[in-house]
Amino acid sequence: MKNLNLLKDSKSLLSKYLTKKVFEELKNRTTKDGFKLENIINSGLENPDSGIGVYATDEECYKIFASLFDPIIEEYHGFKTTQKHKSNLNPDDLKWQNPDPKGEFIISTRIRVGRNLKNFPLGAGISKSQRDETEQKISETLNSFEGELGGKYYPLEGMGESDKNLLIKEHFLFKEGDRFLKSAGLNRDWATGRGIFHNYQKTFLVWINEEDALRIISMQKGGDIKEVFSRLSTAITKIQAKLPFAYNDHLGYITSCPTNLGTAMRASVHIRLPNLGADMKTFQQIADKYYVQIRGIHGEHSKSEGGIYDISNKRRLGVTEVQCVQDMIDGVTALIAKEKDLN
Numbered sequence: 001m002k003n004l005n006l007l008k009d010s011k012s013l014l015s016k017y018l019t020k021k022v023f024e025e026l027k028n029r030t031t032k033d034g035f036k037l038e039n040i041i042n043s044g045l046e047n048p049d050s051g052i053g054v055y056a057t058d059e060e061c062y063k064i065f066a067s068l069f070d071p072i073i074e075e076y077h078g079f080k081t082t083q084k085h086k087s088n089l090n091p092d093d094l095k096w097q098n099p100d101p102k103g104e105f106i107i108s109t110r111i112r113v114g115r116n117l118k119n120f121p122l123g124a125g126i127s128k129s130q131r132d133e134t135e136q137k138i139s140e141t142l143n144s145f146e147g148e149l150g151g152k153y154y155p156l157e158g159m160g161e162s163d164k165n166l167l168i169k170e171h172f173l174f175k176e177g178d179r180f181l182k183s184a185g186l187n188r189d190w191a192t193g194r195g196i197f198h199n200y201q202k203t204f205l206v207w208i209n210e211e212d213a214l215r216i217i218s219m220q221k222g223g224d225i226k227e228v229f230s231r232l233s234t235a236i237t238k239i240q241a242k243l244p245f246a247y248n249d250h251l252g253y254i255t256s257c258p259t260n261l262g263t264a265m266r267a268s269v270h271i272r273l274p275n276l277g278a279d280m281k282t283f284q285q286i287a288d289k290y291y292v293q294i295r296g297i298h299g300e301h302s303k304s305e306g307g308i309y310d311i312s313n314k315r316r317l318g319v320t321e322v323q324c325v326q327d328m329i330d331g332v333t334a335l336i337a338k339e340k341d342l343n
């Protein structure tokens with residue numbers, strides 16, 4: 001294990017909650033699949049600028065290493081160990097009004113959920129042969145879809161560089177994992193076992209074996225958030241009927257990063273907010289009030305470009321999918337109102 005002194009100046013939740021007492025309690029523990037504390041905390045140790053700093057290797061580690069995970073989960077999601085997760089994928093339960101009916105601010109909408117297969121380790125722990133097996137199972141299921149969700153699976157290995165770069169530039173495809181994911185072990189054997197499925201219109205996409213076994217994505221231009229959610233909801237139900245996902249009543253859908261537990265949902269818009277971008281204090285205050293997160297437009301840890309931001313729900317656990325999308329709608333509505341005021 002790397003030296004814990006690396007956390008000396010870190011502000012990560014790992015550094016906050018890996019107290020001497022917790023370390024002593026957990027240092028010799030192992031999950032049934034053989035994963036240890038060092039596997040879980042390596043990303044935070046090698047990247048002291050992490051916000052969180054931990055990745056799960058398998059579903060069981062959330063129990064075995066609960067005295068580290070629980071307070072991190074509680075602080076990020078405001079979710080207590082006594083609570084149960086709940087789900088609602090019904091788009092008709094949204095309080096829906098298009099926040100940008102004239103299309104002046106919202107460029108595109110994307111909603112994704114993460115999923116992992118039951119009885120397989122998570123990406124940080126999975127072996128190459130297990131990963132290849134999950135790729136086979138998932139792509140076979142998706143390739144059998146017809147109608148609006150029908151499309152084709154494209155393995156990353158062997159994909160032409162120009163095709164790949166165009167898909168990344170157009171926000172459809174993932175890049176090789178960043179240093180946080182690399183230190184977690186999520187880039188092992190890259191690019192084998194990874195790929196993307198998408199329908200013809202590229203409004204329904206599934207990433208296979210990026211940070212989670214599946215990232216199920218619905219996206220389109222403009223701000224019709226309800227339509228994007230409806231398509232996603234249908235897709236999740238169809239996939240779930242064929243593939244058993246890792247899930248429990250307490251943590252909901254099990255994911256590699258504890259920030260994604262529960263719904264594993266990130267509902268986002270790319271939105272033009274140059275006035276707020278020039279007043280980050282106000283921007284952040286509104287974001288905090290409405291439980292939304294501000295990101296750059298080329299993925300997590302990227303910078304904004306041309307006053308365009310990625311705004312998404314922050315809470316994912318202990319709230320339903322409908323609430324996640326509602327948080328984003330309400331946050332975006334408030335941000336647009338302020339952006340207009342600042343003109």
Ligand code: ADP
Nearest residue numbers: 108109110171266268269270297298299300310
């Ligand atoms: P994730 O949603 O998996 O947490 P990222 O923040 O890394 O991941 O974003 C993944 C990709 O999705 C990036 O290319 C990003 O630009 C794109 N993306 C996210 N939200 C939107 C959106 N509303 N419209 C278009 N592309 C988006």
Ligand code: CIR
Nearest residue numbers: 050051052053054180257259
């Ligand atoms: C970190 O700890 O900063 C990275 N491992 C990413 C954490 C997940 N992202 C997030 O909360 N925005």
